[in-house]
Amino acid sequence: MALALINERTRAPIATDVELASTRATRRRGLLGRDSLSPSSALMLTPCVAVHTAFMRFAIDVMFLDIDGFTVKLVSDVAPWRMTASVRAHTVVEMAAGSLRRHAIALGDRLYLQT
Secondary structure, eight states, rough: OOOOEEEEETTTEEEEEEEESSSSSHHHTTTTEEEEEEETEEEESSOOOOOTTTOSOOOOEEEOOOTTBEEEEEEEEEEETTEEEEESSSSEEEEEHHHHHHOOTTTOOBEEEEE
């Protein structure tokens, strides 16, 4: 079943192919081993407060969401071999670099999953 990530403010889909990483193994694997991430894809890690891009081959945009799905931190173009975190986060969404700008995502936007 395909999951889409929707911005409640704009009612627009941010990603139409969302992969959930909700186990220790899937969160640890994350995007490692991939050569890229499609502009329509996202990886949602939960629970999660920090991510790194060690051993990755491409930059990503990162959204930190609180328990209610509100964006509490946005980080654009996280290059390989970097780390970012938010103590207020419950979930992290990783997307292709440029996604935050392309979808005009703002702090405080509420994101939700739709089937």
